[in-house]
Amino acid sequence: MPRLPSEARGRVTYSRFVVESRAFGDLELVDDVSPADWITASVRNFEYDVGSLLPVTLAAYARVLHPASRATADGDSVDVTWSEVAAANGRVAHAAMEWVAITGDWKFEQHATQPGVWDQPPSTGSLPPPTAVSLARVLARFTATPSDCWFGVWEGYGNTPFRPGSVPLIALPQRKMALLRGPLHAAGTAFSRMGWPDSASLWWPDDRTWCVATDIDLMSTYIAGSAQCTEAVLADERLDAYAVTVDQAVHWQSDTVNPTPDPPAVPKAIPRRVFPRRPRSSRNSSIVTSRGPRPAPPADTPGR
Numbered sequence: 001m002p003r004l005p006s007e008a009r010g011r012v013t014y015s016r017f018v019v020e021s022r023a024f025g026d027l028e029l030v031d032d033v034s035p036a037d038w039i040t041a042s043v044r045n046f047e048y049d050v051g052s053l054l055p056v057t058l059a060a061y062a063r064v065l066h067p068a069s070r071a072t073a074d075g076d077s078v079d080v081t082w083s084e085v086a087a088a089n090g091r092v093a094h095a096a097m098e099w100v101a102i103t104g105d106w107k108f109e110q111h112a113t114q115p116g117v118w119d120q121p122p123s124t125g126s127l128p129p130p131t132a133v134s135l136a137r138v139l140a141r142f143t144a145t146p147s148d149c150w151f152g153v154w155e156g157y158g159n160t161p162f163r164p165g166s167v168p169l170i171a172l173p174q175r176k177m178a179l180l181r182g183p184l185h186a187a188g189t190a191f192s193r194m195g196w197p198d199s200a201s202l203w204w205p206d207d208r209t210w211c212v213a214t215d216i217d218l219m220s221t222y223i224a225g226s227a228q229c230t231e232a233v234l235a236d237e238r239l240d241a242y243a244v245t246v247d248q249a250v251h252w253q254s255d256t257v258n259p260t261p262d263p264p265a266v267p268k269a270i271p272r273r274v275f276p277r278r279p280r281s282s283r284n285s286s287i288v289t290s291r292g293p294r295p296a297p298p299a300d301t302p303g304r
Contacts, residue, residue: 027151027182027189029162035150036170036179038208046173050222051246053213058224062233063095063248064135065220065240066122080118081240088117091258095242099219101255106264125216127199129188134238135212135223136187142229143205146184152177152202153191154216170202175216177201187212218250 042055050061067079083093086102093102099122100106103114113119127135140146153162155169155176162178169176184205191198204211210225222244223233234241253260 027180027186029167030179030181031168033168033170033179035206036152036177036202039202039204039211040171043172048249048251049246050224050244050248050250052173053215053222053250054211054224054246056246058211058226060225060227060230061244061246061248062223062225062230063220063242063244064127064131064223064233065242066124066126066128066131067240068118068122069120070117071119077120082122083240085114085117086258088114094255094257095244096248096254096256097258098252098255098260100252101258101260104259105261122219124219125198125214126190127212127214127221129190129199131221131239132199133185133188134236135221135233136184138232138236138239139205139210139212139223139225139229140184141232142225143184143207143209145206148206149182149184149186150204150206151180151182151186151189151200153180153198154201156216157191157198172202175201215250220250222250 038057039055042057043053044051044056046052050063054061065082067081068085069077070080071077082097082099082102085091086093086097089102089104091097091102091104100109105112108114108121110121113121143149152170152172155164155178167178170179180200187200187203189200191200199214201216202211202213210223210229212221212223214221223230224246225233230243233239234243248254252263
């Protein structure tokens with residue numbers, strides 16, 4: 001099994017291995033993705049529900065919402081839960097709420113803020129490292145193999161820890177991933193050489209007692225496990241978590257309690273202005289600049 005290159009001299013080594021062990025933790029990139037077969041055999045075919053992200057064979061499911069944040073007077077920041085945002089906007093907090101529904105406008109997806117409530121929206125497609133660490137601490141109690149876990153990393157990240165095409169990939173519908181192996185405490189690893197918070201998209205212990213999925217298009221992470229496991233996730237005060245079913249929808253229209261605004265209209269394409277090419281002129285020809293009758297030949301040109 002290929003191992004991480006040394007971090008000596010602090011260089012980034014571009015190879016088929018994970019680059020910079022200091023940046024990517026105590027992980028190994030593997031050539032055999034068969035440990036993920038139990039997941040690929042169980043997930044649904046991209047049906048936009050929890051069962052499209054996680055194995056449908058486990059007993060219970062939970063949803064962890066990625067926190068928003070608000071700057072403090074001393075320049076620090078604090079996490080803001082979705083229930084706080086919902087209350088500030090007169091909306092209802094519930095297990096299937098969506099960010100656009102509790103804020104009331106699509107502009108709050110990426111750009112606008114709500115001063116006094118939150119300054120940064122939840123991360124999309126990546127579980128924030130502090131939240132991942134908190135979740136891993138809970139899940140560690142429900143596996144006998146915390147030192148032996150698997151991490152799927154989406155192939156489409158702009159700064160993947162492997163060269164595209166250099167390793168086999170987990171064949172999940174629409175979400176192919178490379179597979180890495182390491183201890184559970186590596187759950188907070190950010191898989192980017194540029195410092196972007198690109199988390200693992202899928203992770204589970206070798207004994208398969210639970211599984212975690214963070215889809216690249218979602219602002220929340222889903223967990224499958226035993227009833228006791230998901231209850232512990234729901235009870236942890238560090239996690240903004242809700243119980244869900246395997247059939248719960250996970251798209252922007254999932255919120256059936258709060259009104260969901262219509263998505264912004266796609267701007268119409270601006271018609272391209274085509275300017276007529278100016279004809280070449282010569283001393284013995286007239287320039288035609290309109291669709292009117294062609295002018296008579298000059299007097300010094302023999303008529304036809």
